[in-house]
Amino acid sequence: MNSELKTDRVFLEIFKNRVQAIVEEMANVVLRTGFTAFVKETGDFGTYLLSPQGETFGCPLDTGYNLSLGIPAGDVISSIGQWNEGDIVICNDPYSTGGMATHLPDVYLLKPFFYEGQIIAFGLCFIHSSDVGGKVPGSVSPSSYDIYQEGLRLAPVKLYEAGVLNEAILRIFLDNCRIPDQNWGDLRALMAALNRGERRLQELVERYGISRVESGIEDVLVYAETRVRQMIEDIPDGEYEFWDYIEKGPGGYPVRLRCKMVVRGDGIFLDFKGTDPQVRASFNIPTLNKQGHYYLVPALIRYFRTLDPSIPWNSGMVRMITNDAPSGTLLNPEAPAAIGARAATFIRLMDVLTGTLSQAQENKLPAAGAGQAAIVMLAMTDPVTGGRKVGVVQPICGGSGARPMKDGIDGMDFAVGHLRNIPAETVEADMPILIERYGLLPDSAGAGTYRGGCGIDLQLKVLSPDTVLTARNMERMEFQPWGRLGGKAGAYGTAVKNLGQPSEERTGRIDELLLQPGDTVSFFSQGGGGYGSPYKRSPQAVARDVRNGLVSKDAAYEQYGVVFHESKVDLDATQKRRSAVYGSTDEQQSFHFGSAREQFESIWSDEMQLAIGAALTVYPLALRDYLKRCAMKEIDDRFHRGEQVQAIEVAEIMAAIHRTIAAL
Incomplete structure (x- = not known):
């Protein structure tokens, strides 16, 4: 590892901690000066330091949103022809930012940090605005079906140019939201954080010199990359598959997220083929298939840092992760797909990756x-x-x-x-x-x-x-x-x-x-x-949960086999109860999904759902979500009539539906 680093170990540790202190201080500025409850109480905002090329080398861990490793900021940085001292760019549109923003309420500010006329880094901040216009208060509605319903869109544009406020851009933004005063207050909090970060980074350069700081930025990324590659080498090579669902998509059918995680040596490839097409709802995530996109990788980077909490929290951790989210799918929709409720999909995607990783590292991942x-x-x-x-x-x-x-x-x-x-x-x-x-x-x-x-x-x-x-x-x-x-x-x-x-x-x-x-x-x-x-859980732990009101006595008996006599556990009766029912349980069942999913998948097996996805690829993107719903309903109806439908029949069923609507 030393041969890859220009920075000695002692300075690298000092530099890592200095950078962490800067982004934490920036985050605390936003927390203490923000206007909306979603910022100052909930903490839905982020403050980051980016390399001149756009990689995150500083991200807070204690305050705000800390899962933005792999922010694809390069497109925004390169889209601004000339950067000047005092410039601040504002944007919130996913499609024109190359997937840096992921829905319209996340309003970003980007500022170049100069030293003696040279850009040494960028400061990036965002707040989740409580409202940026759109059809509903709060701007996010699951039933929105295109981005035009979701609020004001801002492609990257200079809010400040060489320190001078662009009043017209500010007016457009504030005039199109329900809470203009609060939004302006939150933006000012972000600008205060950017100014604080710029001052602290300049102090770092003045203390250590620009050459050492530039080397430190790259080497702190390289160090994180090297350490994660070592951990991936401990994961058995192989292919691991898992899927899960967003419920009640258009037409009432679940929307599937599917991943095959391929581990080879010190790299991971995430293959999302088999994920459903983009939907006529706002659950789509606009990643634009950027490699290691921060909405695709959080379950992995959390796992790595759990194993080694000393790893620098930066985008070096995702350099070895590649992905394929096919265009036109839920994880890489084409404009103007709605994207407001993408957090629901993001959270489920974390479950999917946890499930894939659980198969590779069976005793290390949670339920x-x-x-x-x-x-x-x-x-x-x-x-x-x-x-x-x-x-x-x-x-x-x-x-x-x-x-x-x-x-x-x-x-x-x-x-x-x-x-x-x-x-x-x-x-x-x-x-x-x-x-x-x-x-x-x-x-x-x-x-x-x-x-x-x-x-x-x-x-x-x-x-x-x-x-x-x-x-x-x-x-x-x-x-x-x-x-x-x-x-x-x-x-x-x-x-x-x-x-x-x-x-x-x-x-x-x-x-x-x-x-x-x-x-x-x-x-x-x-x-x-x-x-x-459950029958291996300590009876004393069950009794403690009962005393604390978290588990009822009935549930203690039915689920854990724990018998109470008045207020105390009857250990003899508990042992008998557990012995009587233990043999009927499958303690080695890898996953227990519950009856609703098991019933759904009794018809919609992985093979059947893959057949639906394959059949859709020959039709225009605008028709795929509709055809999927119609085909699933037709096949459900046949099953309920007692007919059997094989995966090989799916393409013809869909073709018949398409012929019908094309003839209207």
């Missing part, structure tokens, strides 16, 4: 977590002032998956661990609502030797007329978070309007929900999957 981050937002009128309010209530997550040596984390999934809880008092002070209940959901965790994390139970009451609630990215409401190696799947999520009242109704996945004063909405989120046989 599936809740698999959602439902951002609950309200748009309402203040009944006192008459002013309009748009704000985030809470990111509704759920429990994480159980680990090979430990229970899952209650109320928070690993996939979205960067999101922070918003205190109920803050929400109630900002908007006319009441948080009537907010806690952990009993009996939601998947049972196992190590149980999954419990889900969340939240109930809110609105106090203002004509309140519009949106809750994007609600998932795992049918297909449960899967368990591992004998562990059971976690509970699926639900939402109920006016629980316990005569007007009670289940909402299903919420797009827009109109509420009136006194209406309540209750969210019951998913528990993580369990790991290992």
